[in-house]
Amino acid sequence: MLDPDYVLFAQVIEAGSLSAAARALGISPAMASKRLARLEARLGVRLIQRTTRRLAATDAGERFHADVSAILHEIAAAEARVTGVRDEPAGVLRVSAPTSFGRLHIAPRLHDFLRAAPRVSLELNLTDANVDLVAERVDVAVRIARDIPPSLTAHRLGSSPRLLCAAPAYLAEHGQPRTPTDLLRHRLLAAEGQWPWQLVNGRRREAIDAQSHVRTNSSEIVRELALAGVGIALRSIWDVGDALAAGRLVAVLPGWEGPRDLAIHALHPRAPAVPAAVTAFVAFLKKTLDPAPWSTGGVAGDRDRDQAADAIRA
Known part of the structure; x- marks a missing residue:
């Protein structure tokens, strides 16, 4: 059986705070903090860096979160196969996109995605900043770039002349x-x-x-x-x-x-198992964005x- 403290740790990272994770799991913030400290002591590493303003995973915490998330996803998929429930996109999906591109080419089409994935709670952040997907807990980022960091999986959406x-x-x-x-x-x-x-x-x-x-x-x-x-x-x-x-x-x-070395990509962190909501949103972008008018x-x-x-x- 998966250690419940692992589930708590994953929930803390995904929720962004101990209080939110505690509410989701039905425990007190004090208990959540105690269990997280117990997990770090048992593993002998600091998983989360705490400050007065924010909470962020350490390098070791990011690696551990990727592994734990993959395990949790596989468990959920196994349960779905046993019970006959399909892997339906669900949960919070955090998306980042450049301001102009998001407003002109993503926002007008979002009703199609939301209709097809009613269990997804979408958060769309439009910014021209080059956001850190892990630190900002972004699930999918649309980025216009030449080079893609090896820690990210890229899906090409079109060229950007x-x-x-x-x-x-x-x-x-x-x-x-x-x-x-x-x-x-x-x-x-x-x-x-x-x-x-x-x-x-x-x-x-x-x-x-x-x-x-x-x-x-x-x-x-x-x-x-x-x-x-x-x-x-x-x-x-x-x-x-x-x-x-x-x-x-x-x-x-x-x-x-x-130079024609820029391309429009949908990016997400590399992981052994990609959440269904991420896969569905990338597929939606590929299907609805017609790059033909941009290719020349x-x-x-x-x-x-x-x-x-x-x-x-x-």
């Missing part, structure tokens, strides 16, 4: 740059941490290191500033594709773009270049 763009009004006032170095004479827009811009055109490479005309930590603000005619931005197609198609933004320096810069084609030229001549 980027191009330079600006509002026709901005180009009418300031002119169209002809070379990448011309950009340094323009108002450029980027969120903190997005410099320098790496641009490619075939085998040619250029790095543009500058300061944003408006300093902000928000990629959404950068897009809104570009739409308002404040300056030139390097944006992903999934973020500005609709504005490009409508002519509210036009391509700048056609042929030059961001074609939305910024001849029509946009013609509009930009007309704006400059106006």
